[in-house]
Amino acid sequence: MALDRWIALILLGLCLAYGYTAWFAMDAGLAPFMKRAPIWPSTFPKVLSILGTIACLIILMGIEKSDVKEAEIDYRRLHEYKLGQAVLLLLLMVAYAICLRPVGFIISTISFLFLGAFILGERKWLLMFSVAVVTTLIVWYLVQQVLGIYMRPLPGILGD
Amino acid sequence: MLEGLLIGLQTALSFQNLAMVIAGCLIGTFIGMLPGLGPMSIIAIMIPIAISMGDASAALILLAGVYYGAIFGGSTSSILLNAPGVAGTVASSFDGYPMARQGKAGKALTIAAVSSFAGGTIGAILLMVFAPMLSSVALLFHSAEYFALMVVGLSAIAAFAGTGQVAKAMIMTVFGLIMATVGEGALFNLPRFTGGVMDLQSGFGFITLAMAMFALPEAIFLVLKPKTKGSAEGEIRELRITPAEAHAIAPVIGRQSIQGFFIGVLPGAGATIASFLGYAVERNLATKEEQAEFGKGSIKGLAAPETANNAACTGSFVPLLTLGIPGSGTTAILLGALIALNVSPGPRLMIDEPQIFWAVIMSMFIGNLVLLILNLPLIPYIAKVLSIPRNFLIPFILFFTLMGAYIGQNNATELLILVGFGVCATALKFADYPLAPLLIGFILGGMLENNFSRSMQLYDGVAFIWERPMTLGLLVIAAILILLPSYRARRARHRADGVADGD
Numbered sequence: 001m002a003l004d005r006w007i008a009l010i011l012l013g014l015c016l017a018y019g020y021t022a023w024f025a026m027d028a029g030l031a032p033f034m035k036r037a038p039i040w041p042s043t044f045p046k047v048l049s050i051l052g053t054i055a056c057l058i059i060l061m062g063i064e065k066s067d068v069k070e071a072e073i074d075y076r077r078l079h080e081y082k083l084g085q086a087v088l089l090l091l092l093m094v095a096y097a098i099c100l101r102p103v104g105f106i107i108s109t110i111s112f113l114f115l116g117a118f119i120l121g122e123r124k125w126l127l128m129f130s131v132a133v134v135t136t137l138i139v140w141y142l143v144q145q146v147l148g149i150y151m152r153p154l155p156g157i158l159g160d
Numbered sequence: 161m162l163e164g165l166l167i168g169l170q171t172a173l174s175f176q177n178l179a180m181v182i183a184g185c186l187i188g189t190f191i192g193m194l195p196g197l198g199p200m201s202i203i204a205i206m207i208p209i210a211i212s213m214g215d216a217s218a219a220l221i222l223l224a225g226v227y228y229g230a231i232f233g234g235s236t237s238s239i240l241l242n243a244p245g246v247a248g249t250v251a252s253s254f255d256g257y258p259m260a261r262q263g264k265a266g267k268a269l270t271i272a273a274v275s276s277f278a279g280g281t282i283g284a285i286l287l288m289v290f291a292p293m294l295s296s297v298a299l300l301f302h303s304a305e306y307f308a309l310m311v312v313g314l315s316a317i318a319a320f321a322g323t324g325q326v327a328k329a330m331i332m333t334v335f336g337l338i339m340a341t342v343g344e345g346a347l348f349n350l351p352r353f354t355g356g357v358m359d360l361q362s363g364f365g366f367i368t369l370a371m372a373m374f375a376l377p378e379a380i381f382l383v384l385k386p387k388t389k390g391s392a393e394g395e396i397r398e399l400r401i402t403p404a405e406a407h408a409i410a411p412v413i414g415r416q417s418i419q420g421f422f423i424g425v426l427p428g429a430g431a432t433i434a435s436f437l438g439y440a441v442e443r444n445l446a447t448k449e450e451q452a453e454f455g456k457g458s459i460k461g462l463a464a465p466e467t468a469n470n471a472a473c474t475g476s477f478v479p480l481l482t483l484g485i486p487g488s489g490t491t492a493i494l495l496g497a498l499i500a501l502n503v504s505p506g507p508r509l510m511i512d513e514p515q516i517f518w519a520v521i522m523s524m525f526i527g528n529l530v531l532l533i534l535n536l537p538l539i540p541y542i543a544k545v546l547s548i549p550r551n552f553l554i555p556f557i558l559f560f561t562l563m564g565a566y567i568g569q570n571n572a573t574e575l576l577i578l579v580g581f582g583v584c585a586t587a588l589k590f591a592d593y594p595l596a597p598l599l600i601g602f603i604l605g606g607m608l609e610n611n612f613s614r615s616m617q618l619y620d621g622v623a624f625i626w627e628r629p630m631t632l633g634l635l636v637i638a639a640i641l642i643l644l645p646s647y648r649a650r651r652a653r654h655r656a657d658g659v660a661d662g663d
Contacts, residue, residue, distance in 0.1 A: 003587075003591040004591035004593065006591075007587065007588065007591050007593065011331060011335065014335075015338075018353070029350075034348075038616045038617060038620050038621055039612075041348040041352055044341060044609045044612065044613070045338070045341050045352070051330070052335065055331040056331060058327040059327050059331065073384055073385055073590065075590040078384075081385055085383050086380050086384050089380075089383060089558065090579060093562060093578075093579045094576065096562060096575070097572055097575030097576050098572070100575070101572050112555065112558075113559060116554065116555025116559075117552055120551040122551035122552070131552060139563065143563075143567065147191075147197070148205070150570075
């Protein structure tokens with residue numbers, strides 16, 4: 001089975017779960033006075049769950065014939081591409097998300113930009129470091145000082 | 161009217177006010193480039209400065225400059241990095257980004273600047289002529305018509321449904337709508353589909369989703385498949401628009417300025433729907449060969465949403481200035497600024513303080529003109545962003561997507577959601593599912609449901625569909641927009657079959 005039909009299967013599962021919540025689970029908590037209204041919080045989701053299920057089934061059963069197009073990246077040969085770099089970068093983003101609050105903006109961002117370039121194969125250490133530091137400080141100055149959006153610059157243990 | 165124009169010109173052309181326009185345009189353009197900061201937040205940031213100036217005309221002129229600058233800046237990031245920071249510029253990335261990838265970044269930005277200028281200027285002329293009359297039209301639209309208008313907006317998905325892609329585009333739209341129902345609905349005040357997670361209480365963030373759907377998969381693709389040496393990537397050529405291209409986009413600009421303006425006049429519809437609709441309509445009007453180009457770097461596909469969103473921004477001033485009703489978030493903030501400056505917009509504004517009304521209109525002309533003059537020489541430098549070496553560019557793109565999502569919500573969980581959705585979006589992209597309909601569904605979903613619910617409550621059922629002729633008319637238009645492409649495709653296939661049989 002091709003990837004697009006596997007995805008349709010997963011989406012169908014999501015649709016059914018969503019539909020179950022909309023049709024059977026949600027209305028239990030509805031206040032009595034709201035039950036007299038012509039529209040309930042679940043009305044619109046009910047319609048959506050039906051539409052979504054129909055569309056998923058169309059793809060899953062292959063009713064609609066589509067032309068096979070040359071994809072930009074063939075997922076069947078994913079390992080031939082630089083998969084490792086992509087996965088590492090995604091992990092780096094997750095690490096950044098987790099570290100941003102406790103470690104502080106400046107250290108996390110400098111490390112993120114530095115390690116990002118490192119993962120992609122850059123080895124000019126001085127250039128990498130200075131670019132990371134300069135960008136971080138500019139963005140921090142802009143966001144914190146000019147726009148006034150608070151971002152904790154330093155690790156939490158050093159105070160706010 | 162001529163007298164009013166002269167009053168406006170006199171006010172707007174003073175040295176101080178010209179400096180204001182230039183400063184506003186520059187600030188707007190540069191901050192607008194950062195994803196996550198749309199016109200609304202930039203204007204909100206500028207308000208203290210504007211109010212402290214004390215002069216209502218000067219303040220408004222500054223804010224108008226910031227407004228137009230921010231819209232142009234937003235288009236820049238969607239064209240160059242496929243990272244739309246504002247809902248109104250999502251449609252610009254459909255064709256703008258493919259153009260940038262073909263090495264035509266300079267040309268794409270030039271087209272964006274020129275069409276924005278044309279849209280804004282024609283919009284301002286329409287505003288000047290029609291503002292008083294249109295104020296009553298804006299009030300004719302009820303929630304039933306808004307609901308129908310959103311459905312017409314959703315028909316833009318038809319533009320992504322190539323042959324055999326209708327079901328996929330439909331799934332994506334439905335999922336966009338489903339994602340819009342997560343969190344508290346405005347009419348019900350009940351958390352829905354949050355699974356008890358507090359962070360989902362307010363729903364998914366638009367920026368998070370836009371970055372996860374567009375910018376992140378694109379960056380992952382760039383990592384997976386480095387461009388071979390000698391490709392056009394990063395090279396900037398073809399800065400100028402050829403006469404043939406100018407000829408091709410001129411009618412698009414003309415049509416979309418008018419259409420965008422009238423959509424912008426309706427409170428609540430605004431630049432986003434104008435840009436999606438502009439894209440869908442132009443695609444339907446284009447010839448068969450041009451239609452195949454849409455989504456792959458069509459100049460018409462870029463000019464249409466760019467013109468429409470600027471014209472709509474201008475249009476949104478109609479209800480603000482004539483009725484005192486802000487039609488969008490941005491105009492709501494402007495209304496706040498006006499009231500702080502002791503100006504109360506409404507039917508009396510044109511009579512009591514004509515100099516402010518006309519100064520605003522003139523500042524729109526001047527703002528657009530200054531923006532064009534400032535930006536055309538800057539375009540080669542802005543486009544140079546793409547020639548940053550890949551090893552530095554990709555971490556930067558990733559960092560800016562993260563920053564955009566973080567600034568919008570100030571919530572680190574949002575970043576994890578971003579990465580998660582980004583991975584899902586990449587998988588969907590592998591399987592050739594169009595991602596734009598998902599985002600369109602998400603953006604329009606909230607408004608669609610609210611207006612639908614409101615009209616259901618007003619009419620105690622679905623009777624509004626046939627009792628209001630305008631609603632019915634709009635729904636019929638939506639059906640035509642969706643069915644026309646597949647009808648055309650079917651007819652073309654039949655014709656092709658006929659030729660094959662004849663052999």
